[in-house]
Amino acid sequence: MPLDIPSQATMVNQQLEKNSQQLETRVATQEKELALLKKTIAASLKRKEPWWLKVAGSFEHDPTFDEAVRLGQEWRKTAESGD
Numbered sequence: 001m002p003l004d005i006p007s008q009a010t011m012v013n014q015q016l017e018k019n020s021q022q023l024e025t026r027v028a029t030q031e032k033e034l035a036l037l038k039k040t041i042a043a044s045l046k047r048k049e050p051w052w053l054k055v056a057g058s059f060e061h062d063p064t065f066d067e068a069v070r071l072g073q074e075w076r077k078t079a080e081s082g083d
Helices: 005-046 051-055 063-081
Strands: none
Touching: none
16 A cells, blocks of 8 residues: 555644644743742842741740750750760
């Protein structure tokens, strides 16, 4: 059975066009996401208040945090004495 060269060439061209369109769509999506990331980073760099001021004091009167501090102090004391 002879091969129909023009028909196969058309099919190959159609497949290449489909793949190209898919790639262009993916690249466009990634470009949008990258632009959003850049915008987010730029906005965070413009903040005048350091990030740690937002969390400073957030554990005040937290019994779990107080216990962690106590255990840390206890560990340091035993580490210093060599026990």
